[in-house]
Amino acid sequence: MAQYAGFCKGVKRAIDTAKDIGNEYGKALTLGPIVHNQFVVDYLAQFGVGAIDSIDYLDQVEKNTAIVLRSHGVGKAVYDRLEKEQIQYVDATCPFVKAVHKLAYKAYTENKDVIIVGDPTHPEVIGILGWTDNKGYVLKNADNIKDLPKLNRDIVVVAQTTQTDENWKEITNTLKDLYSNIKVYNTICKATSERQSAAIDLAKEVDLMLVVGSQSSSNTMKLAKVCNNQGATTYQIESVADINKNWFFKNMTVGITAGASTPDWVLKEVIQMTEELLNEVNDLKKIEKGEVLKGTVTKIEDNQVTVDVGYKYEGIIPIGELSSLHIETANDAVKEGEQVEVEVLRINDEKSKMILSKKAVDSKNAWQTLQQKYDDKEILEVTVADVVKGGLVVDIGVRGFIPASHVERHFVEDFSDYKGRNLKVKIIEFDQENNKVILSQKVVLDEELETQKKNVIVNLEPGAIIEGTVQRITDFGAFVDIGGVDGLVHVSELAWYRVDHPSDVVKEGDVVKVKILSLDANNERISLSLKSAQPSPWDEINKKFSEGQIAEGIVKRLVSFGAFIELLPGVEGLVHISEISDKHIGAASDVLEVGQQITVKILDINTDEKRISLSIKQTIEPEPTQDNEIDLQKINETTTYTFGEMIGDKLKDLK
Numbered sequence: 001m002a003q004y005a006g007f008c009k010g011v012k013r014a015i016d017t018a019k020d021i022g023n024e025y026g027k028a029l030t031l032g033p034i035v036h037n038q039f040v041v042d043y044l045a046q047f048g049v050g051a052i053d054s055i056d057y058l059d060q061v062e063k064n065t066a067i068v069l070r071s072h073g074v075g076k077a078v079y080d081r082l083e084k085e086q087i088q089y090v091d092a093t094c095p096f097v098k099a100v101h102k103l104a105y106k107a108y109t110e111n112k113d114v115i116i117v118g119d120p121t122h123p124e125v126i127g128i129l130g131w132t133d134n135k136g137y138v139l140k141n142a143d144n145i146k147d148l149p150k151l152n153r154d155i156v157v158v159a160q161t162t163q164t165d166e167n168w169k170e171i172t173n174t175l176k177d178l179y180s181n182i183k184v185y186n187t188i189c190k191a192t193s194e195r196q197s198a199a200i201d202l203a204k205e206v207d208l209m210l211v212v213g214s215q216s217s218s219n220t221m222k223l224a225k226v227c228n229n230q231g232a233t234t235y236q237i238e239s240v241a242d243i244n245k246n247w248f249f250k251n252m253t254v255g256i257t258a259g260a261s262t263p264d265w266v267l268k269e270v271i272q273m274t275e276e277l278l279n280e281v282n283d284l285k286k287i288e289k290g291e292v293l294k295g296t297v298t299k300i301e302d303n304q305v306t307v308d309v310g311y312k313y314e315g316i317i318p319i320g321e322l323s324s325l326h327i328e329t330a331n332d333a334v335k336e337g338e339q340v341e342v343e344v345l346r347i348n349d350e351k352s353k354m355i356l357s358k359k360a361v362d363s364k365n366a367w368q369t370l371q372q373k374y375d376d377k378e379i380l381e382v383t384v385a386d387v388v389k390g391g392l393v394v395d396i397g398v399r400g401f402i403p404a405s406h407v408e409r410h411f412v413e414d415f416s417d418y419k420g421r422n423l424k425v426k427i428i429e430f431d432q433e434n435n436k437v438i439l440s441q442k443v444v445l446d447e448e449l450e451t452q453k454k455n456v457i458v459n460l461e462p463g464a465i466i467e468g469t470v471q472r473i474t475d476f477g478a479f480v481d482i483g484g485v486d487g488l489v490h491v492s493e494l495a496w497y498r499v500d501h502p503s504d505v506v507k508e509g510d511v512v513k514v515k516i517l518s519l520d521a522n523n524e525r526i527s528l529s530l531k532s533a534q535p536s537p538w539d540e541i542n543k544k545f546s547e548g549q550i551a552e553g554i555v556k557r558l559v560s561f562g563a564f565i566e567l568l569p570g571v572e573g574l575v576h577i578s579e580i581s582d583k584h585i586g587a588a589s590d591v592l593e594v595g596q597q598i599t600v601k602i603l604d605i606n607t608d609e610k611r612i613s614l615s616i617k618q619t620i621e622p623e624p625t626q627d628n629e630i631d632l633q634k635i636n637e638t639t640t641y642t643f644g645e646m647i648g649d650k651l652k653d654l655k
């Protein structure tokens with residue numbers, strides 16, 4: 001604490017006077033705020049003391065209201081008006097200020113030029129100037145000297161009581177060099193210079209200076225300025241509410257001073273709060289570079305994130321330290337309120353600056369867990385962060401890459417809609433040294449399919465009829481998907497009739513019913529039959545055909561011993577070469593050709609062996625002979641049997 005700080009005698013006297021007047025009369029008005037400190041103004045309001053901005057508002061003042069002239073003082077014209085209008089007033093002008101008034105007025109009345117070193121807008125300076133009938137000159141700094149007119153008369157120089165010695169000396173030394181007819185009166189108040197000297201001494205010894213007082217208080221501002229000039233980090237505060245705990249760090253020293261208009265109770269609160277915060281930071285464990293901390297995201301900006309790690313000030317994660325992947329904005333990596341683990345990259349308590357990295361912690365944790373997952377061949381759930389040439393990029397604490405060939409089981413031409421998708425993957429290559437992790441979804445899909453296949457196969461029974469989808473057609477048959485596993489329908493099992501090519505019966509995508517013929521779980525071979533899932537034309541052959549019946553058929557194949565005739569799709573009968581013609585023929589092809597429509601007689605049906613014996617020649621009318629001549633006219637008139645049926649056996653006898 002500075003040796004001299006807080007209320008000066010002049011301010012204390014003015015405040016006590018106003019308070020007493022308020023207490024005695026119940027109301028009083030000051031000309032302008034009593035001091036430049038709202039806490040004091042509020043305090044006096046409790047005693048009925050208010051303020052008017054200017055003497056120009058006097059006519060609006062209630063009768064019998066006492067006017068208090070504050071410590072800053074007023075010009076002669078104000079006194080004259082108060083006297084003239086017989087307004088009651090109490091003069092609380094600081095005696096030191098009054099002394100300056102006297103000097104200025106004397107010089108003015110002695111026809112001398114008066115120069116006031118001070119702030120031309122400050123009420124005290126306006127008051128002093130008023131004692132020169134506003135004919136004096138005000139110099140705020142040495143630069144203003146050049147604006148002075150040519151001064152030929154004797155000159156008297158006075159100071160605003162709260163001026164700094166430094167400014168005063170600079171201006172008066174320059175004036176003395178310029179003018180010989182000059183008399184200089186250092187009217188800087190001792191209270192002001194004492195406070196400034198004490199503040200300077202203190203500022204030299206501490207890390208941080210707190211200067212307590214209103215932002216509009218001239219002497220407080222000057223205190224802050226002289227402290228700053230000593231190189232101490234200086235904050236001008238009005239009350240405890242302005243204190244920022246981030247200003248404090250472990251083992252620091254803090255100096256406190258206060259302007260002449262700062263009330264004791266405000267100063268005490270600041271001292272108390274400062275002590276508490278110093279104790280707090282001194283008890284805080286010091287954070288070191290490289291430490292890993294847990295924190296909460298409190299603010300997200302485009303290029304950085306603020307994190308509260310429970311320290312006296314918050315840390316910053318630059319966007320480049322958020323993720324191992326490229327991200328556009330910090331929002332892509334974290335959300336406000338999210339708990340994060342971070343590593344301290346840099347820390348500077350004096351500047352309250354802590355740079356953190358989430359990426360570093362994520363990366364370290366990730367390599368450890370990834371090694372374990374790789375060893376255990378564990379499945380990871382990841383989200384596609386980016387689509388790049390050659391594959392997909394995912395964030396697994398480190399950058400993970402899924403080559404295009406390892407994304408799906410099938411070829412994918414365009415991955416542009418994969419960004420944001422969730423995938424199940426396995427690590428197929430792990431190289432921490434080279435910062436390389438290669439992942440595969442295809443491996444997971446393959447394994448899932450294998451498992452699915454096994455489950456499907458286990459639940460299948462030979463003989464069962466199930467539904468499937470034609471996946472692929474080859475020359476030797478069709479592969480049918482029966483729930484994740486493909487079975488083969490051999491070309492011979494596609495239909496009850498002879499099939500030249502599988503595509504004559506099915507096409508890819510057809511949903512078909514198939515019968516399971518056999519299962520080989522070990523080799524995952526499943527034989528299926530399409531035709532066995534449908535009724536066999538042989539099942540009802542005896543209902544459709546009978547021995548001796550004449551039927552129509554198509555020559556399907558010619559062989560050395562005869563010809564196969566298709567009676568129904570899937571039902572063929574054999575015409576032995578001896579049953580083709582009643583004339584001698586060398587081969588079936590002598591009289592028949594494939595595809596030819598032909599009339600046959602059914603000689604024999606053997607359903608067990610699925611054989612039908614046919615005859616062509618028995619359907620042909622023989623050359624009429626004497627013995628065997630038949631009265632066809634008569635037959636046609638007496639029966640409804642067909643000609644073939646009628647003569648079948650007789651022709652047989654002619655062999």
Ligand code: SF4
Pocket residue numbers: 008009010011071094095096097161162189190191192260
């Ligand atoms: S700082 Fe000095 S001149 Fe100003 S009011 Fe206080 S005692 Fe008076």
